[in-house]
Amino acid sequence: MRVLRASDHRRMPWKNGRGETVEIAVFPEAAGLDDFQWRVSMAGVTEDGEFSIFPGIDRTLAVLSGEGIELHVAGRGPQRLTRDYDPLAFPADAPTAARLVQGPITDLNVMTRRGQYSHRLARDAGPCDLRLILATAPLTLSLAGQVHALGPLDVLYCDGPEAALPPGPVTNAWLIEISRAT
Secondary structure (H helix, E strand, O other): OEEEOHHHOEEEEOOOOOOEEEEEEEEOOOOOOOOOOEEEEEEEEOOOEEOOOOOOEEEEEEEEEOOOEEEEEOOOOOEEEOOOOOOEEEEOOOOEEEEEOOOOEEEEEEEEEOOOEEEEEEOEOOOOOEEEEEEOOOEEEEEOOEEEEEOOOOEEEEEHHHHOOOOOEOOOEEEEEEEEOO
């Protein structure tokens, strides 16, 4: 179990070069945008536009701040996301366009390589091999006999038996659950 501090998250350009992403965690650790198995990141979206294409990747997106975004994923009707809506899962290799509802947003992205890993982004705990807990406000967690104080956008990275959480919703956090495909 380890804490990933917000100040240590890696900033890098979007794959399409139209913005900046903050990479929270990636596996393998040295993986780039074309060869990761799973990746968790945040991005500030300041204008309408096309999403980067990631072949063979499944993606889930949630809104962390701002008024919301409307996504147009190929083959689906428009989907509006706000901080109050459930995250949206979609194939990252499907052409996707975004329209801001009213001003910029910050989003949370979870991506896994299809057929190798699966993921879930939620506010309640489910079974998984690996869990990242992203604090959206100051948060103190007691897990496996250890107390962890998290600031906004800090992450508690847990794997194996450490990933177990009591059932029920978690406030002030997003749970990112990653499992190997079976």
